Amino acid sequence: MADPLACGDLIADRRYVYGKAAADDRDWAAAAEIFEQAAEQAPRWAPAWFALGDARENLGDLDGAAEAFRSTLAADPSDALGAAARLTLIGREEDTGALPKAYVARLFDDYASRFNAHLCGELNYRGPAVIVEALGLVAPARRFATALDVGCGTGLMGEAVRERVNRLVGVDLSHGMIARARERGIYDALEVAEATDFLERSAPGAYDCILAADALCYFGDLRPLFQACKLALAADGIFALSFESFEGEGFRLRETRRFAHAPAYLEATAREAGFRPLLMRAASIRREAARDVPGLVAALEAH
Missing domain, CATH: 1.25.40.10 (Tetratricopeptide repeat domain)
Structure with missing residues (x-):
C-alpha cells in the first residue's frame, strides 16, 4: 500500500x-x-x-x-x-471515541528518540511515581504475579513497578517506543498493538495488575477499554491509572489533542465495567505552559 x-x-x-x-x-x-x-x-x-x-x-x-x-x-x-x-x-x-491508531503510532514513532528527556525534563512527568504511590496505599504488601503496562512507551512505568512484579508485559502502538522499551531490558514480553485489541485477545484473568500511566488521554470513550481490562484481570486484580481531568461531564478533547475525563465519568464507567474504586484522588502528572495539568490517580479493583 x-x-x-x-x-x-x-x-x-x-x-x-x-x-x-x-x-x-x-x-x-x-x-x-x-x-x-x-x-x-x-x-x-x-x-x-x-x-x-x-x-x-x-x-x-x-x-x-x-x-x-x-x-x-x-x-x-x-x-x-x-x-x-x-x-x-x-x-x-x-468528540471522537478515541484518537486514530495511525495518528498515535506516528506521533510516538516521531517522539521516541526525545521522549524521556522532554517528558521528564520539560514536562516534569510523574505518572509512574503517582501510580506506584497509589499501589502502595491500596496494596502495600502485595506482589503481583503478572502485570500489564498499557501504553508502555519507553518503559518508565515498567521501571518504576518492576520490583513488585514477577512477570511484566508491555504493549504500545508505536514500534519506536517498543524498541526503546526493549533496550531497557526490564520487560518479560513486549508487543506492538492497540491496547483494547491486545486485552481482548488476552486470556481471561491473565493479569492481576494492569497499569495505565498517561495512556487514557488517547481514549475518549473509556467503556471498551475498561471492559477489556476487567475481562483480562483476575478476581481482585488491580487496575491502576492516571488521567487528565476537568470539572464537567463525560470527556472532552483538549487543544493539545489529548482527552480529559470528568472524575464522575471515570468512576461511573469503572463501576459499570465491574470495578470497585479503591482510591481516586487529585494528582497532576505533568506540566504544560509552566502550570500543572489537572489530573487524578485511581486504583480500581476487579470484583
Missing part, C-alpha cells in the same frame, strides 16, 4: 516546502494560497490538505478549514495526521 503521507510529485512537494516557510513566518494568507496550489497539484496527498486546513483555521476561516480537513481524511482514511481531531476542535464534528 502506498504511503498516504508521501507525495511523489516534485512540484507539489516544492509548493509544500514554500508553504511551510510562510507558515513558519505566520504569514497564513500566503501559506494558505501555496498549500492550496500543492493540494490542487496532488489532490490525494493528505499533508497538503492538512496544512491547508491549519492555515485556514489560523485565518479564522473555519468552514474552509473543515473542508480541507475532510479532504485530508478522504486522502488518508487511517487519519495519521489527526484531521478528525481538528474537526472536533473547530466545532465541526462531535
